[in-house]
Amino acid sequence: MASTVLMPSGSNVSVKVHPVVLFAICDAYTRRKEHQDRVIGTLLGVVVDNVIEVKNCYVVPHNESSEQVMVDVVHHKTMFDLHQKVAPHEAIVGWFATGSELYNSDALIQEFYSKESTHPVHMVVDTTLKDDKFSVQAYTSRTLALGEKALATEFVEIPCDTIYGDIERVGTELMLTGFNDPSPEAKKDTANKSFSEESETLGASMGRLAELVARAAEYVDSVVSGKVAGDPAIGRYLADTLALVPHLARPDFERLFNESVQDAMTATYLSDLLRAHVALAERLGTAACLLQSAHADGGRSNGSDSSTGSGLLTCGWRAGILGLLRGHVFSLRVGCWALGGIGRLLLPYCSRLTTGCPTSVSVECRTAGTWRRVIAVLAVVRCRSLIVAEGSLQKGQEFCRGIVRQRVRGPEGNEGAGMQDVMVMNMPPACANAQCFRCMMSLLPLFFGQLCRGEKAKEGGEPSFSYVRLLGRLAAG
Amino acid sequence: MPLHLVETSDEDSFVSVAQHVSELLNEGQTRTALADTPATVFLNDCQNLVQEQRYGDYVSRMASQIDAVYSKMSEKEAECCVSVMVHAVGRVTAADQQQKAATTLAEALCKSDDHAEERLTALMSLYGILAGGQQQLAVLLAAARFAARNANKCRSAFSAAVRGKAPRLVSDWKLGPQEARGLYLALAAALRGAPDRPTTREHLSLVAQALSLPAGGDPQAPEVAEAAAGALADYLRSPSIFTLDLLPLPGVAALASHPKYGPLLALVKAVLAGDVAGTRSASTPAALEAAGAGVTPESLLSKARMTALLATCAAAGHGEVALSQLRQALEVEEDQVQSWIVRAIGAKLLEGRVDSVRGVLAVARSTHPAFGKEQWGRLAAQMAALKETVAAAAAAMGGGLSRCAFRLWHARFWEEQERRVGGGYGTYALQEGTRVG
Numbered sequence: 001m002a003s004t005v006l007m008p009s010g011s012n013v014s015v016k017v018h019p020v021v022l023f024a025i026c027d028a029y030t031r032r033k034e035h036q037d038r039v040i041g042t043l044l045g046v047v048v049d050n051v052i053e054v055k056n057c058y059v060v061p062h063n064e065s066s067e068q069v070m071v072d073v074v075h076h077k078t079m080f081d082l083h084q085k086v087a088p089h090e091a092i093v094g095w096f097a098t099g100s101e102l103y104n105s106d107a108l109i110q111e112f113y114s115k116e117s118t119h120p121v122h123m124v125v126d127t128t129l130k131d132d133k134f135s136v137q138a139y140t141s142r143t144l145a146l147g148e149k150a151l152a153t154e155f156v157e158i159p160c161d162t163i164y165g166d167i168e169r170v171g172t173e174l175m176l177t178g179f180n181d182p183s184p185e186a187k188k189d190t191a192n193k194s195f196s197e198e199s200e201t202l203g204a205s206m207g208r209l210a211e212l213v214a215r216a217a218e219y220v221d222s223v224v225s226g227k228v229a230g231d232p233a234i235g236r237y238l239a240d241t242l243a244l245v246p247h248l249a250r251p252d253f254e255r256l257f258n259e260s261v262q263d264a265m266t267a268t269y270l271s272d273l274l275r276a277h278v279a280l281a282e283r284l285g286t287a288a289c290l291l292q293s294a295h296a297d298g299g300r301s302n303g304s305d306s307s308t309g310s311g312l313l314t315c316g317w318r319a320g321i322l323g324l325l326r327g328h329v330f331s332l333r334v335g336c337w338a339l340g341g342i343g344r345l346l347l348p349y350c351s352r353l354t355t356g357c358p359t360s361v362s363v364e365c366r367t368a369g370t371w372r373r374v375i376a377v378l379a380v381v382r383c384r385s386l387i388v389a390e391g392s393l394q395k396g397q398e399f400c401r402g403i404v405r406q407r408v409r410g411p412e413g414n415e416g417a418g419m420q421d422v423m424v425m426n427m428p429p430a431c432a433n434a435q436c437f438r439c440m441m442s443l444l445p446l447f448f449g450q451l452c453r454g455e456k457a458k459e460g461g462e463p464s465f466s467y468v469r470l471l472g473r474l475a476a477g
Numbered sequence: 478m479p480l481h482l483v484e485t486s487d488e489d490s491f492v493s494v495a496q497h498v499s500e501l502l503n504e505g506q507t508r509t510a511l512a513d514t515p516a517t518v519f520l521n522d523c524q525n526l527v528q529e530q531r532y533g534d535y536v537s538r539m540a541s542q543i544d545a546v547y548s549k550m551s552e553k554e555a556e557c558c559v560s561v562m563v564h565a566v567g568r569v570t571a572a573d574q575q576q577k578a579a580t581t582l583a584e585a586l587c588k589s590d591d592h593a594e595e596r597l598t599a600l601m602s603l604y605g606i607l608a609g610g611q612q613q614l615a616v617l618l619a620a621a622r623f624a625a626r627n628a629n630k631c632r633s634a635f636s637a638a639v640r641g642k643a644p645r646l647v648s649d650w651k652l653g654p655q656e657a658r659g660l661y662l663a664l665a666a667a668l669r670g671a672p673d674r675p676t677t678r679e680h681l682s683l684v685a686q687a688l689s690l691p692a693g694g695d696p697q698a699p700e701v702a703e704a705a706a707g708a709l710a711d712y713l714r715s716p717s718i719f720t721l722d723l724l725p726l727p728g729v730a731a732l733a734s735h736p737k738y739g740p741l742l743a744l745v746k747a748v749l750a751g752d753v754a755g756t757r758s759a760s761t762p763a764a765l766e767a768a769g770a771g772v773t774p775e776s777l778l779s780k781a782r783m784t785a786l787l788a789t790c791a792a793a794g795h796g797e798v799a800l801s802q803l804r805q806a807l808e809v810e811e812d813q814v815q816s817w818i819v820r821a822i823g824a825k826l827l828e829g830r831v832d833s834v835r836g837v838l839a840v841a842r843s844t845h846p847a848f849g850k851e852q853w854g855r856l857a858a859q860m861a862a863l864k865e866t867v868a869a870a871a872a873a874m875g876g877g878l879s880r881c882a883f884r885l886w887h888a889r890f891w892e893e894q895e896r897r898v899g900g901g902y903g904t905y906a907l908q909e910g911t912r913v914g
Contacts, residue, residue: 217860232722232848243842
């Protein structure tokens with residue numbers, strides 16, 4: 001780097017290159033045509049104060065011989081226009097060439113680029129790896145002229161550095177940690193990348209901080225004891241840095257720290273516990289539904305009544321136990337009802353509870369009379385136990401209200417069909433959460449109430465039943 | 478090499494320049510057809526030299542005409558010619574020849590003081606084109622001397638060029654202490670008396686580095702005294718520099734016995750300690766004269782007051798300072814104390830909050846005017862406290878981890894179970910009419 005050049009007054013220009021540009025240049029060099037010695041192209045970037053930041057580049061085909069040099073200007077202009085569409089703020093800041101030294105034709109090319117931008121930068125990327133070094137040098141130019149006659153162009157080297165954007169830095173570090181590793185061992189629960197991993201990282205950071213502090217303290221101690229002559233600049237810097245650290249007495253700090261650690265641990269524990277119980281509930285619920293017979297559409301169960309009833313009983317019983325375990329009031333209530341034998345009364349109108357694949361649940365229940373509420377609640381509890389994750393209570397509420405309003409009015413074109421009012425509630429993933437179901441539970445009784453009123457208003461006969469098919473879809477993972 | 482020349486015309490640039498310069502020689506001469514004018518002689522000489530690649534001699538011939546070049550040619554042309562001369566130096570192959578050529582050109586450039594900026598620029602380019610450390614050092618010293626001589630015009634340019642680079646140069650060129658000190662002092666002399674803050678800081682740091690070197694030289698040497706006095710004067714004069722670490726250095730301490738600069742040192746000590754009364758008494762005419770222009774008793778008093786404020790706040794560390802205490806230290810009226818605090822905060826020397834109800838200033842951060850043994854001791858105590866805190870936090874984290882690890886295992890176990898078994902149940906349930914149990 002140009003540490004040996006003293007800049008003349010005022011022109012403290014320096015160049016910062018993004019790694020993308022260097023990669024592109026090297027790539028272009030490897031793909032060059034056979035007869036070409038080197039590749040040249042245009043550099044795009046922005047100029048801020050005295051720093052030229054080179055962000056992008058593209059190759060311009062050229063042809064040079066000892067007598068003349070030809071550059072494809074049309075290609076250059078077209079490429080620049082295309083780049084402008086994508087990134088309008090990037091301007092031409094100069095040009096690059098591969099190779100280890102300057103050619104005679106560089107002066108002409110520099111002159112061409114001087115028309116495109118003021119003070120173009122010429123970047124030379126050494127692809128021959130001279131001295132085992134990948135060197136990147138940047139030059140500005142000055143024309144030496146006597147009177148009208150231009151004698152020569154002087155290229156003055158300016159400091160050139162590589163800088164990393166934040167995105168590039170994050171991506172590189174992520175790649176280094178093996179995030180993209182497709183091997184099976186690496187397929188750990190990414191969903192479980194929670195406190196434990198974060199605390200490991202935090203622990204490592206703390207270790208590093210402790211090490212740095214120890215090193216600084218060692219230096220300060222040696223200055224105080226007189227072994228080393230202290231540098232006041234370092235001392236001031238350390239003092240200023242320490243002033244940024246908030247000073248807390250030891251017991252205060254410990255209390256603060258412990259409280260926040262415990263909060264974090266509580267949250268993690270609760271969420272993991274919920275997940276575990278969801279899994280448990282699902283298994284229990286699945287087992288329960290297997291004990292019931294499947295019902296054909298419109299039919300009533302006969303032979304399988306007893307088993308269905310007992311299945312419901314079992315379901316209710318287990319729901320009750322779960323409720324006890326979890327302290328969920330609803331489940332407890334349902335469980336008690338089921339225990340009370342209400343289940344048997346539901347036999348003619350039994351529900352067919354099917355459980356599909358773990359990621360989707362469809363519940364069909366035929367409701368009638370006063371038991372609709374119970375069944376609805378059962379259904380919802382059943383579904384709720386299978387849904388996990390955060391979501392937006394507000395969104396859920398709005399969605400549910402909308403459905404209720406719509407369905408009560410009845411689906412279009414189905415007036416008087418009367419028999420089966422199929423309500424499909426497709427839950428958007430954002431809505432699939434425990435909170436949302438809680439709100440749904442509160443709305444569903446209202447919904448069924450409305451439905452039944454509507455049904456009674458229709459012409460007589462047996463109050464029709466309405467299907468409520470709840471389709472909850474979990475977001476993937 | 479950091480400077481490259483790419484020819485664009487058919488003629489050799491060296492010859493063209495020689496031709497142009499030779500025309501200068503013709504001025505005032507009557508043209509005679511037959512006799513060889515000095516111009517043609519000159520031109521032929523140069524042409525031959527270029528052809529024979531004896532660039533060293535070419536440079537010496539051209540260097541002799543530099544004054545004429547600057548005075549008679551237009552700026553751009555002069556710049557061009559001199560640049561070509563510089564490149565000619567670069568073309569000299571043998572190292573010692575190059576050194577000689579460089580010295581010749583540098584001397585020629587330094588000979589006169591007109592067009593100082595252009596000459597300095599030329600010296601910079603000459604520095605850039607040379608390859609070796611020794612040669613560059615010589616040129617740099619010459620440039621520094623030239624800049625010091627023409628401080629008004631050249632100081633800002635020179636300081637912009639060399640700022641921050643001195644220690645790096647010393648280590649790159651592996652200079653011994655004597656040479657390093659010489660370099661620092663030369664650079665410092667060039668930067669003396671600057672009005673802007675960065676240059677003054679650079680000046681002070683260069684003097685500090687020069688004087689802190691364990692040089693085998695005599696601390697009473699005149700150039701040391703000059704340099705130290707210059708630094709002290711700059712400190713006093715600058716309205717924005719409030720830190721000074723030079724006092725413990727032997728070269729500066731030796732000023733106490735100096736006839737001319739002794740009072741100056743006493744004055745600086747008073748100002749740095751924030752001793753307002755002491756400053757008043759130390760501002761004797763002798764001291765003011767030694768400090769040079771731009772230093773008045775009023776400015777000294779205000780500087781002393783600001784330093785007193787900073788010193789008191791720095792001593793308090795992270796705590797609180799009573800406003801009454803500040804009023805006493807600053808020796809101002811009570812209502813003016815707050816305005817001083819506001820000024821300090823505005824200049825980013827202090828960070829804190831004033832509680833006028835309780836009459837205290839809660840200090841968050843303060844600049845230390847001097848960083849001596851006392852400050853180091855306090856820093857050591859703070860570092861020890863920080864170390865303890867970090868260790869405690871790390872230990873707490875480790876304990877927390879083990880408590881939580883069991884629960885996580887518990888949760889993970891159930892999930893694993895579900896994953897293994899869940900699929901089977903699902904497919905089973907899809908078959909209608911199956912009865913189990």
